[in-house]
Amino acid sequence: xxxxxxxxxxIKSPNPFWLASAPPTDxxxxxxxxxxxxxGGVVWKTLGSEGPPVVNVNGPRYGAIFGADRRLLGLNNIxxxxxxxxxxxxxxxxxxxxxxxxxxxxxxxMVPCEEQAWKDILPKVEATGADGIELNFGCPHGMAxxxxxxxxxxxxxxxxxxxxxxxxxxxxxxxVKLTPNITxxxxxxxxxxxxxxxAVSLINTINSIVSVDLDQMxxxxxxxxxxxxxxxxxxxxxxxxxxMVAEIARCPETHDLPxxxxxxxxTWKDAAEFMALGAGNVQVCTAxxxxxxxxxxxxxxxxSNWMDEKGYTSTxxxxxxxxxxxxxxxxxxxxxxxxxxxxxxxxxxxxxxxxACEDTSHQAIEMSADRVFTVKDDECVACNLCVxxxxxxxxxxxxxxxAGQIDERTGKVVxxxxxxxxxxxxxxxxxxxx
Amino acid sequence: MxxxxxxxxxxxGRLAAADIADNFADLxxxxxxxxxxxxxxxxxxxxxxxxxxxxxxxxxxxxxIREIQAGHPxxxxxxxxxxxxxxxxxxxxxxxETLCEEACVREAAEGKPVEIGRxxxxxxxxxxxxxxxxxxxxxxxxxxxxxxxxxxxxxxxAHRLAMLGHDVVVFDxxxxxxxxxxxxxAAYKSTENFAAREVNWLLKIGGITMDYGKKLGAELxxxxxxxxxDAVFLSIGLAGVNALRAEGEDLDGVRDAVxxxxxxxxxxxxGALPVGRxxxxxxxxxxxxxxxxxxxxxxxxxxxxAYRRGRDAMGASRFEQDLAASKGVKLMFNVMPKAxxxxxxxxxxxxxxxxxxxxxVRGTGETTRLSADQVYKAIGQSLVGQPEAxxxxxxxxMVDATGRTSVANVWAGGDCxxxxxxxxxxxxxxxxxxxxxxxxxxxx
Ligand SMILES: Cc1cc2nc3c(=O)[nH]c(=O)nc-3n(C[C@H](O)[C@H](O)[C@H](O)COP(=O)(O)OP(=O)(O)OC[C@H]3O[C@@H](n4cnc5c(N)ncnc54)[C@H](O)[C@@H]3O)c2cc1C
Ligand SMILES: Cc1cc2nc3c(=O)[nH]c(=O)nc-3n(C[C@H](O)[C@H](O)[C@H](O)COP(=O)(O)O)c2cc1C
Ligand code: SF4
Ligand code: SF4
Ligand code: SF4
Numbered sequence: 001x002x003x004x005x006x007x008x009x010x011i012k013s014p015n016p017f018w019l020a021s022a023p024p025t026d027x028x029x030x031x032x033x034x035x036x037x038x039x040g041g042v043v044w045k046t047l048g049s050e051g052p053p054v055v056n057v058n059g060p061r062y063g064a065i066f067g068a069d070r071r072l073l074g075l076n077n078i079x080x081x082x083x084x085x086x087x088x089x090x091x092x093x094x095x096x097x098x099x100x101x102x103x104x105x106x107x108x109x110m111v112p113c114e115e116q117a118w119k120d121i122l123p124k125v126e127a128t129g130a131d132g133i134e135l136n137f138g139c140p141h142g143m144a145x146x147x148x149x150x151x152x153x154x155x156x157x158x159x160x161x162x163x164x165x166x167x168x169x170x171x172x173x174x175x176v177k178l179t180p181n182i183t184x185x186x187x188x189x190x191x192x193x194x195x196x197x198x199a200v201s202l203i204n205t206i207n208s209i210v211s212v213d214l215d216q217m218x219x220x221x222x223x224x225x226x227x228x229x230x231x232x233x234x235x236x237x238x239x240x241x242x243x244m245v246a247e248i249a250r251c252p253e254t255h256d257l258p259x260x261x262x263x264x265x266x267t268w269k270d271a272a273e274f275m276a277l278g279a280g281n282v283q284v285c286t287a288x289x290x291x292x293x294x295x296x297x298x299x300x301x302x303x304s305n306w307m308d309e310k311g312y313t314s315t316x317x318x319x320x321x322x323x324x325x326x327x328x329x330x331x332x333x334x335x336x337x338x339x340x341x342x343x344x345x346x347x348x349x350x351x352x353x354x355x356a357c358e359d360t361s362h363q364a365i366e367m368s369a370d371r372v373f374t375v376k377d378d379e380c381v382a383c384n385l386c387v388x389x390x391x392x393x394x395x396x397x398x399x400x401x402x403a404g405q406i407d408e409r410t411g412k413v414v415x416x417x418x419x420x421x422x423x424x425x426x427x428x429x430x431x432x433x434x
Numbered sequence: 435m436x437x438x439x440x441x442x443x444x445x446x447g448r449l450a451a452a453d454i455a456d457n458f459a460d461l462x463x464x465x466x467x468x469x470x471x472x473x474x475x476x477x478x479x480x481x482x483x484x485x486x487x488x489x490x491x492x493x494x495x496x497x498x499i500r501e502i503q504a505g506h507p508x509x510x511x512x513x514x515x516x517x518x519x520x521x522x523x524x525x526x527x528x529x530x531e532t533l534c535e536e537a538c539v540r541e542a543a544e545g546k547p548v549e550i551g552r553x554x555x556x557x558x559x560x561x562x563x564x565x566x567x568x569x570x571x572x573x574x575x576x577x578x579x580x581x582x583x584x585x586x587x588x589x590x591x592a593h594r595l596a597m598l599g600h601d602v603v604v605f606d607x608x609x610x611x612x613x614x615x616x617x618x619x620a621a622y623k624s625t626e627n628f629a630a631r632e633v634n635w636l637l638k639i640g641g642i643t644m645d646y647g648k649k650l651g652a653e654l655x656x657x658x659x660x661x662x663x664d665a666v667f668l669s670i671g672l673a674g675v676n677a678l679r680a681e682g683e684d685l686d687g688v689r690d691a692v693x694x695x696x697x698x699x700x701x702x703x704x705g706a707l708p709v710g711r712x713x714x715x716x717x718x719x720x721x722x723x724x725x726x727x728x729x730x731x732x733x734x735x736x737x738x739x740a741y742r743r744g745r746d747a748m749g750a751s752r753f754e755q756d757l758a759a760s761k762g763v764k765l766m767f768n769v770m771p772k773a774x775x776x777x778x779x780x781x782x783x784x785x786x787x788x789x790x791x792x793x794x795v796r797g798t799g800e801t802t803r804l805s806a807d808q809v810y811k812a813i814g815q816s817l818v819g820q821p822e823a824x825x826x827x828x829x830x831x832m833v834d835a836t837g838r839t840s841v842a843n844v845w846a847g848g849d850c851x852x853x854x855x856x857x858x859x860x861x862x863x864x865x866x867x868x869x870x871x872x873x874x875x876x877x878x
Contacts, residue, residue: 068475070468348543351481371484391478392543 002307004300006040006315008280009173009198009258011131013040013104016271016315017299020262020283021046021108021134021177024293026082028092032099037293038300041104043201043283046081046136047089049111049121054080060221063210063230074236075286076210078141078221078228081110086124093128106175110136110148113158115165122169132173135162135197137188138180138204141230150204153179156191163195175260178202178244180237185244189254200248201260201283203241205231234286238264242277246326249278255323266295268302275315276322330421337401337414338382340364340375346395347373353386353396361385378408439735443779443807444687444708448733454704457731461622461757462526462552470556474502477548480539485550488537490854490863491518495534495550502557510557512568519593519866520586522562522632523615524859525555526623529720531753533859562631567638572599574641577876580605580663582650585613586858587669587848589636590865591872595667596641598873603663604642607649607819613671613848615858617696620724621704622731649819656821660843665872668824668831668839668846669865672815672856678716682774683811691715691725691812698728710808713737714783716771717812719749725810726763737763738804742770742788742795771809772801780809817850827852837868845872 004015018041019025019034026045034042048054056079063076082089097105107130111117125133137153144151152158159176166174176192178185180203192200207229211220219227241263248254261279265271266287274282287295312318342353342365349371357365364379365386375386387396401407403416423430439448449457465473477499485495493514501510514521530536530551538547561568577600581588584606592602610616615629637644648654650670659666675690677683687710701707709732715722718741730737739758741748744767748755755765769785776782783806786797817830825832825840830852837845847864854860 069472348539349484350478350539351483352478355481367481371482 002304002313004304004315006281008260009132011104014102015040015300016281017296018042018104018281018283019288020285022285024285024288028096031096034293035100035103038296043106043108043134044093046108046110047086048081049117050086053083053085056080056083057223059223063220065210072290073234074232075234076208076230076232078230090124090128093130097129105130106132106134108134108136113147113152113162118165119169126170132175133170134175134177134201135166136177138177141228150179150181153188154182156187159188159191160195163192163197167196173198175199175201177204179204180240180244181207185247186251189248189257193254193257199258199260201262202244203263205233206237208232235264235266238270242274245274245279246277249320249323250326268299271299271303272306275319278320278323280319332420333418334424335415335417335419337407338398339377339380339401340382340386341397341399342373342375343395346392348392350391352389356385356389439733442711444710446708447705448709451705458621458704460625464559465552465556470502470553473549473553474499476540478539484537484539485534489534490859493517498557499553502553507557507560511561514554514557518862519590519636520632520862521554522558525551525558527619528859529751532751562635567635569597569639571597571639571641575599577664579665579667579872580659581667581669583613583669583671584611585669585671585848585861586615587861587865590862591667591869592642593636593639594866594869595872596639602642603645605645605648605654609646611644617699618692620728621699651819656823664876666844667868668850669848670819671849672817674816674818676814676816678771678811680771680773685774685776685780686778687780687807688774688809691721691810694725694810707732709734711735712805713808714804714806715739715810715812719812720754722812723750723754723758725812727758727761730761730763738766739763740766740769740785743790744768774809780806782806783809836871837864
């Protein structure tokens with residue numbers, strides 16, 4: 001079995017699966033259970049300043065969207081940072097770290113955007129013996145209205161400033177957690193790096209309204225007849241998070257900045273994908289909230305099984321391997337030609353590919369009177385829609401048309417030369433190829 | 435004290451009331467909302483869906499399943515009822531395994547079709563339970579149509595005609611409506627008096643007068659009806675029963691299966707229904723299976739279906755055969771009745787083995803005997819009571835694609851008419867289509 005031991009910022013954990021700062025890591029009781037179940041590390045639920053803690057609503061704080069059989073696909077929450085006192089949290093963190101020296105314990109912090117506030121809390125956190133801190137610049141609701149969380153994360157200058165304070169008053173690694181509620185994630189990432197941050201973690205939750213109660217005429221979760229936008233997470237946000245991770249990983253200014261990836265990780269494969277896109281480890285919240293701490297067991301067995309199959313002996317072997325293959329659209333090879341192919345053995349004649357291609361794509365699928373579906377190579381543009389709507393996995397495949405053969409749609413011979421948009425004759429600003 | 439399985443002869447009360455109640459519970463119990471959502475999610479929303487093509491009433495199946503998925507089963511019910519006003523009964527009695535579900539692409543893909551029948555029941559139950567009738571009548575046309583026979587074909591035609599604004603009188607020889615829905619379908623398919631509830635619901639459209647105890651050939655004549663009505667629809671089913679032509683057919687204990695089933699369907703207390711210890715049912719269709727299974731469920735010890743051809747030729751679907759087997763009914767193939775023996779009452783049946791050559795059944799000469807204190811004949815029903823004027827074809831009233839008979843202004847549909855399988859759903863389709871053609875011809 002492959003060794004999943006992962007080092008992130010010099011912090012060792014037995015596997016790359018950490019619990020994200022959220023209810024699963026809200027207190028000693030949960031965190032001990034998480035470690036017993038096998039989690040490699042935790043980012044403790046975000047701490048606030050000394051004094052009376054924040055209060056949460058006393059009505060529903062979650063909403064969700066579902067797939068078939070009520071499978072939870074997206075979760076939305078209006079919870080705030082920890083509503084327990086700083087002292088108790090710090091005591092618990094100290095005890096837990098002492099009992100689990102081999103696991104990563106990171107403390108998430110969100111205090112007002114004033115140097116003094118950070119100067120006050122950081123020594124106390126340092127004294128717990130925890131392995132590092134994570135700056136919560138992401139929380140999209142409640143805290144942002146008080147000038148914290150996403151309100152800071154949306155202003156790169158603030159990120160840099162707060163990160164600098166942390167590096168000044170804290171000696172261990174500082175991870176800057178980014179909000180996705182921005183237009184270009186590379187700006188906050190650069191700010192974190194410029195402020196001396198050791199790593200970024202992303203994404204925090206996405207501003208969202210998951211559903212509307214059509215009787216009460218109010219967003220859900222509805223508290224006393226009103227609702228507010230919450231933070232969206234779970235499997236539905238993974239594609240958004242992956243793109244943001246990849247953007248940072250391939251940006252020349254931040255490509256060397258370690259990334260802890262968060263957002264929809266539910267199985268080993270989600271983790272492997274994030275790590276291939278450059279993440280050093282992953283953090284998980286919704287999957288644990290949906291299924292309990294035991295979900296990590298499948299992540300562990302799945303990842304090591306796949307690593308064994310691939311011959312990877314350490315997570316380091318595949319981290320970032322997909323990054324060089326993430327490019328801009330303009331560099332995609334326009335001479336690469338493919339055609340959809342329907343495997344008649346597997347086809348169950350549902351006609352979905354036909355409906356999709358006929359109504360919304362390129363009218364490239366033929367339907368016979370006896371429901372045999374075939375691709376018309378002279379019409380198919382290889383858009384892949386039929387592959388995506390076919391209910392039978394692997395029934396429709398995309399077959400590359402090898403160089404030298406004729407593309408029946410254009411009547412042209414397929415070239416083996418790479419050619420992209422930048423040099424295409426239809427591009428008004430094309431730069432002539434040498 | 436309840437007598438046991440083994441008590442000999444024909445006995446009442448072989449099982450305790452609770453066991454009987456269990457035995458006759460719904461064959462396919464209703465889905466709850468979550469089960470329905472999960473089942474509906476399995477539908478692929480096929481293009482030009484093969485399930486729909488396979489439905490004799492052409493219900494838009496992907497559409498109604500999508501409406502269930504999206505949480506409005508009452509629209510789903512409307513989609514169903516638009517095509518098939520007895521969609522509730524059809525959801526219970528259709529041999530879906532040879533109709534829509536056989537054609538479902540998931541049957542091809544994994545041998546597990548979308549459970550269309552149960553989803554249809556889920557949707558139609560919502561409307562039936564609320565007791566709302568989602569249709570209203572068009573302005574009166576002043577035309578009068580007589581429907582003879584209040585089975586599925588007649589009810590379907592009557593509803594459609596009433597909806598289109600015609601005044602309809604439905605005559606039936608019996609004292610209740612429903613036809614075989616009420617008197618024939620197995621009890622575990624139509625539980626809680628569903629057939630009667632559905633008729634009451636259907637009649638809410640208005641404009642339909644029920645006239646019972648009126649038999650064509652006795653109280654009614656075609657000439658009389660033609661004189662009084664603008665059009666006549668015949669839906670008299672198959673009221674005759676084929677004879678066995680075996681020695682001993684007249685012994686006590688030998689009966690027509692449909693009579694037994696009718697008694698059973700009309701019984702207030704199933705425990706009071708007498709059933710034999712050893713029951714043999716002759717035949718291979720749905721009626722044979724229903725008589726055999728229900729005998730078993732009433733507590734008979736040994737029940738055998740004796741069919742003169744091989745399994746593949748059986749009219750009852752594989753699902754029905756397996757249902758019988760699962761209830762402990764023994765299926766015997768390639769045997770035909772030679773004689774029934776007994777002193778006054780049946781005690782034994784003598785069966786002769788058969789071979790089928792070029793489609794013809796021949797006795798091999800070899801015989802076997804089974805104990806039999808009850809023998810049910812289920813070898814097919816036949817047309818009786820049809821007016822002389824109409825031409826027949828293959829023993830049924832000859833009709834064209836829209837149900838026109840050889841006599842002007844007279845239509846026919848359902849089991850009594852040529853074409854189509856003898857199924858509830860086919861009867862509904864034929865009734866509906868004839869109604870549309872009657873409407874076109876009356877208004878044309
Ligand atoms: C035991 C049994 C089980 C069955 N099980 C199923 C099943 O599970 N699924 C399925 O799809 N199909 C089943 N069928 C077949 C189905 O019941 C019939 O195909 C369907 O009922 C035909 O409808 P219909 O309206 O043509 O005739 P019927 O339902 O037979 O109705 C005919 C009506 O006409 C009346 N009538 C008859 N003669 C006269 C007359 N001379 N004057 C006035 N009224 C008259 C009768 O009283 C009756 O009300 C079964 C049939 C039987 C016998
Ligand atoms: C109820 C709830 C509370 C959360 N609270 C915090 C928090 O206090 N601090 C923080 O940094 N992130 C918080 N998050 C965000 C998660 O840590 C994580 O970034 C996000 O849920 C995406 O990961 P996931 O898709 O695995 O859930 C919270 C998420 C949820 C669902
Ligand atoms: S790849 Fe696109 S164009 Fe080609 S057959 Fe499929 S849906 Fe049609
Ligand atoms: S979507 Fe797939 S299974 Fe359905 S008809 Fe097309 S190729 Fe066949
Ligand atoms: S064939 Fe099956 S999957 Fe396709 S529409 Fe009909 S019920 Fe749905």
